[in-house]
Amino acid sequence: xxxxxxxxxxxxxxxxxxxxxxxxxxxxxxxxxxxxxxxxxxxxxxxxxxxxxxxxxxxxxxxxxxxxxxxxxxxxxxxxxxxxxxxxxxxxxxxxxxxxxxxxxxxxxxxxxxxxxxxxxxxxxxxxxxxxxxxxxxxxxxxxxxxxxxxxx
Numbered sequence: 001x002x003x004x005x006x007x008x009x010x011x012x013x014x015x016x017x018x019x020x021x022x023x024x025x026x027x028x029x030x031x032x033x034x035x036x037x038x039x040x041x042x043x044x045x046x047x048x049x050x051x052x053x054x055x056x057x058x059x060x061x062x063x064x065x066x067x068x069x070x071x072x073x074x075x076x077x078x079x080x081x082x083x084x085x086x087x088x089x090x091x092x093x094x095x096x097x098x099x100x101x102x103x104x105x106x107x108x109x110x111x112x113x114x115x116x117x118x119x120x121x122x123x124x125x126x127x128x129x130x131x132x133x134x135x136x137x138x139x140x141x142x143x144x145x146x147x148x149x150x151x152x153x
């Protein structure tokens with residue numbers, strides 16, 4: 001079965017549809033009504049790349065991702081990494097304004113650490129959480145990848 005994707009950006013949806021014409025792409029929010037709004041059966045895997053840092057209601061998003069999985073399904077989430085050492089380096093180098101400029105329309109409204117994102121996913125019901133850093137040097141990673149399972153089969 002071809003993939004299913006969502007985004008709130010109409011241009012992004014149009015690009016996805018042109019790039020992957022066999023896929024299904026819809027302009028929908030990532031919230032707890034996601035599966036109902038799609039009208040799809042639960043998925044084996046849900047992948048969310050660089051989304052959670054833009055959301056006002058991350059708990060609705062996490063519940064929606066959990067509900068969108070079949071029992072035994074896997075969730076993979078990426079977001080910019082924010083750990084102590086990276087934040088210290090940003091502060092010492094006076095790079096916060098270029099890193100997370102509050103004047104950037106549609107920018108990042110939440111900065112996640114390993115602890116806070118794992119806490120969000122645990123609260124939503126995910127188990128077997130795994131963390132990986134990606135890009136740059138260890139502890140100065142650009143991105144963190146956290147995966148978790150929906151309990152079941």
